[in-house]
Amino acid sequence: MQKSYSKNYLKIYFYQILSIVLGFAxxxxxxxxxxxxxxxxxxxxxxxxxxxxxxxxxxxxxxxxxxxxxxxxxxxxxxxxxxxxxxxxxxxxxxxxxxxxxxxxxxxxxxxxxxxxxxxxxxxxxxxxxxxxxxxxxxxxxxxxxxxxxxxxxxxxxxxxxxxxxxxxxxxxxxxxxxxxxxxxxxxxxxxxxxxxxxxxxxxxxxxxxxxxxxxxxxxxxxxxxxxxxxxxHLALSGLIVTISWILYYELDSFAIGKLLGAKEVAIYAIGLTILSFFRSLLGVFFSPFSARFNHFIGTDVQDGLRSFYLHVISISFPVVVLPIIAIVIFSKPFVISWVGLEYQESIQIVQLLIACNILAFISYPAGMLMVAHEKLKEMYIVSFLMPIIYWVGIYFTIDLLGLKSFALFKFFAFFISGLVYMWYSLSFLKISMFSFLKEQIVPYLPSILFLSLSLYFFNNYFVTDKDKLNLVINAGIIALVLFISFGIGILTVKTLRNYFYRTLKLLKPVKNEI
Structure with a gap:
């Protein structure tokens, strides 16, 4: 066992960046x-x-x-x-x-x-x-x-x-x-x-x-x-229940749409689902080393270290998760049109709703891993039962009115409500109040969010609308540039992120409670 995994994280994230580039490609x-x-x-x-x-x-x-x-x-x-x-x-x-x-x-x-x-x-x-x-x-x-x-x-x-x-x-x-x-x-x-x-x-x-x-x-x-x-x-049984829940909630969209609405509607929905799946894959890669580290802490019974580590994970995860989601939601119209063309205009709102599903992923991903590490079966069951019930009941009552959009809308609602459950569990584990959490972990990122939102809202009025690789590169470049500046603002305004960034960049030896 290594005593420090800082260099491992750096190597993992270096190749994650390459994976992101390839994913967009x-x-x-x-x-x-x-x-x-x-x-x-x-x-x-x-x-x-x-x-x-x-x-x-x-x-x-x-x-x-x-x-x-x-x-x-x-x-x-x-x-x-x-x-x-x-x-x-x-x-x-x-x-x-x-x-x-x-x-x-x-x-x-x-x-x-x-x-x-x-x-x-x-x-x-x-x-x-x-x-x-x-x-x-x-x-x-x-x-x-x-x-x-x-x-x-x-x-x-x-x-x-x-x-x-x-x-x-x-x-x-x-x-x-x-x-x-x-x-x-x-x-x-x-x-x-x-x-x-x-x-x-x-x-x-x-x-x-x-x-x-x-x-x-x-x-x-x-x-x-x-x-x-x-x-x-016992843990596998809870995992099986979670798996069945996830299949009912996440993996049956294309089948249900194909059976109820047809192949054309599947294609329209697939544009949003492709981006959602892409984000899901990236988030899985981003959080995967933390899952193993949680289990290392549990295996050696170091709870205080786990608590400190967990809070750091949430803090540095927030901008990685939230800022790109806000960017794509705001800039989805030019992005989708330049990517797949005007015939997929119906996909724009689908993209916005589906990508917004992950807005609380900075808390839900590590919280889900922590539940598994601590074998919190009851909490896992609560989330598992909530998501498919909210999703399919909502679709049942609204598909005649909303059509294809009902699948995206209630996927967002189910994700968001489960995220609130994960938030409650995280605050209980960290032994802090919601007010303290928002003040210390979220509020410092508001300058980055404000800059991102205003900048992309401004650029949104000057987008290119034709399906063309050059137009797509221009739109992706606008998103990337504004995101890069927003991350830079976050490094300046958020002490935890700044310290972690400098330690990682300079490959300094880890300090107490360092990730």
């Missing part, structure tokens, strides 16, 4: 190609959405395993770590087989997923995408295994470097699959799966070389383990 380059055929893009979106279920096939055991494996690592018990990783990925393997069988069945009956696809080429596209998904489903086992091994050591940046190279290759491939009047979406999807598998295999080679990780022993432990099962089952 993916949005700017890949999505305009895919969305040029609205019906096919809608079919692709539904088929890709079903792949999300692969991420939940562990039934909550991977989340529980991550916690206990990190605690084992913090105590130097590598044998127990391997047993935990082996058992949890065995559970994942069993249910991946079941899901892959389901995908294989759907590949012969794609009409069960999407309303009104009758053209032969559309049916063939859906069938081929689902077949590829079924065949490459086992890749998720290697991906999750590498994430756990690198993550509990806070060596995520190594895995990020590998994935960055893979993403560059995937982004570059769109010019081959979609250039010169070609629209080979099936070939593109197959190529993406091959690249993902290759990255996972290369990550295994790196883990063996750097950590001398005993993969031979790990694969031997890829089986049911009664001791580990009883150790992880």
């Amino acid at each position: 993916s949005l700017f380059i890949v999505v305009p190609f895919l969305s040029s055929d609205k019906i096919t893009y809608g079919i692709y979106t539904v088929c890709i959405s079903i792949s999300i279920f692969l991420s939940y096939a562990d039934l909550g055991f991977l989340g529980a395993g991550m916690k206990y494996a990190a605690e084992s690592f913090s105590r130097g018990d590598i044998d127990e770590e391997i047993e935990i990783i082996g058992f949890t990925h065995f559970v994942l393997f069993v249910f991946l087989v079941l899901l892959s069988s389901g995908f294989l069945y759907l590949s012969f009956n794609p009409q069960l997923l999407i309303k009104d696809i009758k053209a032969e080429d559309q049916i063939d596209t859906a069938s081929n995408l689902l077949l590829i998904l079924a065949l490459f489903s086992p890749t998720i086992i290697l991906q999750r295994m590498m994430q756990m091994i690198f993550g509990i050591r806070l060596q995520d940046f190594i895995l990020q470097k590998i994935n960055i190279i893979g993403n560059i290759i995937k982004i570059s491939s769109v010019f081959y699959f979609f250039g010169f009047e070609k629209y080979n979406i099936v070939g593109y999807f197959l190529f993406v799966q091959v690249v993902n598998l290759s990255c996972s295999i290369f990550a295994m080679i790196k883990a063996k070389k750097i950590f001398n990780y005993n993969f031979k022993e790990l694969f031997k432990k890829l089986r049911f383990n009664k001791v580990i099962f009883y150790k992880t089952k």
Whole structure:
């Protein structure tokens, strides 16, 4: 175990910046190609959405395993770590087989997923995408295994470097699959799966070389383990309930819209959902090292250190989360039009509502991780039941009136209310009042928020409206410039952020309670 992880954080965030750049490149380059055929893009979106279920096939055991494996690592018990990783990925393997069988069945009956696809080429596209998904489903086992091994050591940046190279290759491939009047979406999807598998295999080679990780022993432990099962089952059960809740709330949009409203509406909604998913991925990367660190504190029973660390995480997370969301909400019209064109004007309000869902992510992400670290099952159940109930009840009563917009509106309401629950839990853990929290953690950022809002509101009157890569670059550049200045103002006005920025920038040795 390292005594300090400051340099690890710096390396992780350096490669996160590269990931962000690549993520935007993916949005700017890949999505305009895919969305040029609205019906096919809608079919692709539904088929890709079903792949999300692969991420939940562990039934909550991977989340529980991550916690206990990190605690084992913090105590130097590598044998127990391997047993935990082996058992949890065995559970994942069993249910991946079941899901892959389901995908294989759907590949012969794609009409069960999407309303009104009758053209032969559309049916063939859906069938081929689902077949590829079924065949490459086992890749998720290697991906999750590498994430756990690198993550509990806070060596995520190594895995990020590998994935960055893979993403560059995937982004570059769109010019081959979609250039010169070609629209080979099936070939593109197959190529993406091959690249993902290759990255996972290369990550295994790196883990063996750097950590001398005993993969031979790990694969031997890829089986049911009664001791580990009883150790992880309670937290895994809560994780399963959370997973089911999340699927009901987050992952069924495209299916419901495709079934109730059609493929065209799926494409319109997919623009907002793409940005939301992009932000979700970035936030997951940003907060992932903190989750492992929480478990290190729990494993060594240092509660005061955890409390101080947690407050620092919230403080530095606020501008990273809130400022980009405000920027895109204000500047969504020029951004969307220059990105995918005037035919997607209906997507603008969808984008605004969906991106605003994450406005409290600076508190909900670390609070969710803290609940898992402390095994606060009751609080986890409260959030799990609230979100899907608010979401689907709201849609049921408003879909006839609001149509597609009801999905985005009640996704925002459900996110916001769950965020308030996370806020309550965080304040209880930190033992501070709401007034103190707002005064000390939020108010210092008001100059940054004010500058950001006024600047983008001014530029909003001078946006470019045509779908064009240059216009998109101009609009993205305006957002990036104003965000950069706003972050700079935050560094000047917020002591915690300023101190952390200087310590990280200069690579100084950590002081007491440093992150």
